[in-house]
Amino acid sequence: MTTAALEVDGLRKAYAGRAVVDGLSLTLRPGTVLALLGPNGAGKTTTVEICEGFRTADAGTVRVLGLPPAESSLRARVGVMPQAGGAYPGLRCAEMLRLVASFSASPLDPDDLLERLGLSEVARTSYRRLSGGQQQRLSLALAVVGRPELVFLDEPTAGLDPAARRATWELVEALRRDGVSVLLTTHLMDEAERLADDVVIVDAGRVVATGTVAELTRTGAVGQLRFRATPGLDLEQLLTALPVGCTAKESPSGDYLVEGVVDPQLLAAVTAWSAGQGALATDLRVETRTLEDVFLDLTGRELRA
Numbered sequence: 001m002t003t004a005a006l007e008v009d010g011l012r013k014a015y016a017g018r019a020v021v022d023g024l025s026l027t028l029r030p031g032t033v034l035a036l037l038g039p040n041g042a043g044k045t046t047t048v049e050i051c052e053g054f055r056t057a058d059a060g061t062v063r064v065l066g067l068p069p070a071e072s073s074l075r076a077r078v079g080v081m082p083q084a085g086g087a088y089p090g091l092r093c094a095e096m097l098r099l100v101a102s103f104s105a106s107p108l109d110p111d112d113l114l115e116r117l118g119l120s121e122v123a124r125t126s127y128r129r130l131s132g133g134q135q136q137r138l139s140l141a142l143a144v145v146g147r148p149e150l151v152f153l154d155e156p157t158a159g160l161d162p163a164a165r166r167a168t169w170e171l172v173e174a175l176r177r178d179g180v181s182v183l184l185t186t187h188l189m190d191e192a193e194r195l196a197d198d199v200v201i202v203d204a205g206r207v208v209a210t211g212t213v214a215e216l217t218r219t220g221a222v223g224q225l226r227f228r229a230t231p232g233l234d235l236e237q238l239l240t241a242l243p244v245g246c247t248a249k250e251s252p253s254g255d256y257l258v259e260g261v262v263d264p265q266l267l268a269a270v271t272a273w274s275a276g277q278g279a280l281a282t283d284l285r286v287e288t289r290t291l292e293d294v295f296l297d298l299t300g301r302e303l304r305a
C-alpha cells in the first residue's frame with residue numbers, strides 16, 4: 001500500500017469554545033488533486049494551515065507524506081500558497097522567485113513559470129507594486145517553483161480575472177500530470193469540477209460528502225429530460241411506456257418535462273412515443289446535477305452564500 005500524500009483523521013479545532021473544524025477526515029491520494037469545497041467560514045483555511053504546520057490541532061491526527069506536519073524535512077517537499085499571500089514586499093517579482101528556486105535541488109525554470117502565469121511583464125516590478133491578482137499568481141509560482149511533492153493551494157483563484165484563473169487551472173493540471181499531489185480549497189464548484197479527482201465537501205467544520213465529481217453528482221440523482229414537441233400530446237400514453245416512477249408534464253404548452261432515471265431506454269421511449277403520435281421531439285436536453293445542487297441538497301444552503 002502506498003502512503004497517502006496527506007491523511008487527516010478526526011481533526012478538531014475550536015476558537016473560544018466554538019468548533020470550527022469538527023472531526024474532519026480526508027485522504028489525498030498520491031499524484032491526485034483533492035478539492036476541499038465549502039462556503040466561507042467552513043473551516044478550510046484552518047484545516048489547511050494545520051496540515052501546513054502553521055496552527056496546532058486540538059485533536060485528531062495529520063500525516064503529511066507520512067510525517068507529522070511540524071517535521072522540518074517536509075519544508076523542501078511541500079509547497080504552500082497561503083490564502084492571504086505572503087512574500088518579501090521589497091523584492092522584485094523575478095528576484096523573489098529565483099531566490100526561492102535557489103533553495104531547491106531541482107527547481108522549475110522561474111522565467112518559464114512567470115510566462116505561464118502571465119507575469120513576464122511584471123518580472124522586474126516589486127511585490128508591493130503588483131496588483132492583487134498578480135501577487136496571488138506570484139504566490140502560486142513561489143509555492144511550486146521548488147518542485148514539491150505536495151502542494152497546498154488555499155483559494156488559488158479567488159478574485160482572479162478569467163484569463164488568470166485559466167492560467168492557474170492549467171498550472172494545476174500540469175502539476176497533476178507531473179505526479180504532484182495537490183490539496184486545493186475553493187468555494188467555486190466549477191473549479192472543483194474541472195480540477196479535482198476527489199472532492200470533499202465541508203460545511204461548518206464537518207465533511208458532508210466525499211467522492212469523485214461523478215460519484216457526487218450521480219448519488220441519488222433523479223434526472224430530468226426536457227424536450228419540445230407539438231402541444232397537447234397524450235401524456236397518459238407516454239407514462240405507460242416509461243419505467244414505473246417516472247413523471248411527465250407539459251408546461252408551458254409545447255415544453256415537456258420527464259423526471260426519472262435518465263438512461264438510453266428512457267430516451268428511446270420518449271422518441272418512440274412522440275413518433276407514434278406523428279410528432280418530432282426536438283431540443284432534447286438531459287439536465288444533470290452539479291456540485292452546487294449536491295451542496296444545496298445536503299445543507300439547504302447555497303455554496304456562494
Ligand SMILES: Nc1ncnc2c1ncn2[C@@H]1O[C@H](COP(=O)(O)OP(=O)(O)O)[C@@H](O)[C@H]1O
Nearest residue numbers: 015016020038039040041042043044045046047
Ligand atoms: N485565529 C482565529 N481565531 C478565531 N476564530 C477563527 C480563527 N481562524 C478562523 N476562525 C474562525 O473559524 C471559522 C472558519 O474559518 P476558516 O478556516 O478561515 O474558514 P474558510 O477558509 O473555510 O473560509 C470562521 O468562523 C472564522 O471566523
Ligand SMILES: [Mg+2]
Nearest residue numbers: 044045083155
Ligand atoms: Mg479560507
